[in-house]
Amino acid sequence: MAFASSQALPLRGISVTSACPAALPRRRAQGAAARTASSSRTRMLAQSNAPVASSEPTLAQALSLPAFSTLRAVVAVAQLDLSAVSGTLFAPTNAAFKRLSAELVQMVLGSADVAREVLLRHVVSECVPSSKLTGNAFLSSLNGGALPYTSYGGLQIKIGGISLGAQTDISFDKGVVHALDGVLKPPAQTWPSFSQSYIAPVAKPSPPTIATARAMGATTTSTLGGRKAMGLMTQRPFWMYGPPYCAAKQEEYEPISIAQPDVSFVDYQVMPPGSVIVTPDSVNAAELNPVSGMSKYIGQTKRLVSGDGLSDYSRLD
Structure with a gap:
């Protein structure tokens, strides 16, 4: 898979018509009146089924904000196709990655397997706006791990014990993005060793x-x-x-x-x-x-x- 660059979407949602043709000479227009009338219904039907433009950006465009530059680098290392991602992405900000040790950041940026596992930990298949994150419950991340969330009166939402960032409900064409103030660690594949970091080194995932x-x-x-x-x-x-x-x-x-x-x-x-x-x-x-x-x-x-x-x-x- 290749890293998806920002590209224009196929036009959907808005009827696309060609520019108005130049005015015909009167005699030709009168002579072609019958043909024009008979074909107008065909053109109207074709226009009603024409592709339409989406008002939503792609995920790559949604992550083009400066706060997500480190995350974009992780996506590039993992070689994930962002155009195939749908649902909800909890996106660690640059500040979130700075809270990790330099060794862990290098581990993520130096291995496609680790980068991919970290990214999939932050994605759930359902589209979940922040208004739906209430109480105490769980989501299922794409790497198969349970992702607990808590909300205290809707004022403080935490995903896996990490608070959502200031930027939430960033819509893209297939879902929504929430900024995250930390980096979620993938589910441990061996007896867990706990440290101050949020990421456990996982190189080759195996069934827990x-x-x-x-x-x-x-x-x-x-x-x-x-x-x-x-x-x-x-x-x-x-x-x-x-x-x-x-x-x-x-x-x-x-x-x-x-x-x-x-x-x-x-x-x-x-x-x-x-x-x-x-x-x-x-x-x-x-x-x-x-x-x-x-x-x-x-x-x-x-x-x-x-x-x-x-x-x-x-x-x-």
Whole structure:
């Protein structure tokens, strides 16, 4: 594939007609009146089906802003055809690349495989305007990795923990571009080694294992995000309250049954990322001990029970 340069699009959307012909001599015009009338309908039909011009720029044109010059260099190294890209591109700015170490930048610019993997991490096939990035959910990037996003009242949107830049909703003919204040790292293919950089060196991608998925899931910004990133659950609405990913229905993650619900209450709290096992000292409600819904799994919730209600369970596994 070759790097797509900015080119004019085929005309679409606006009828294209030739210039008006020069006026014919009166006698020839009168003599050709019948022929003109009979062919006018054919010309009108042809004009109605003529190609039309698009008012939207190409992706290459949308990335022609000075803030994306480093990204354009990465595209050139990866030899990606931008004309084939559709959906949403989260585009790291020059400032985003400057936040990386010089060694990582050289790694990206020095390898077509790494550059391609980094670029595909920033593209999703759906066209997602910023107004649709609300709450906490996930997109799927073109390299196959889950791409979590969070939005706090629509005022601060983060993609993979990185804030969107000032320039968002830049339309192009096949989708939309959002500037990004950081560079997303591709999904790790081996046991992750964490550093201050956003990019993990990946030269030859290989299918992730369950162990890798679990390791990456335990390091995401939220417990819910960890389960989704591990690919070990099907998301259901009540999972916003933190049941284990292995639960098929709500009853399966209730370790405590309140004997006296009128005099007690339950508070679900998300545990810190990376938590693996929580072993409670007691399930006595009066002691307010945190307990795990399924303590043998990664990233569970703790449940605080208050009041006089006591659990009728003596074990939690």
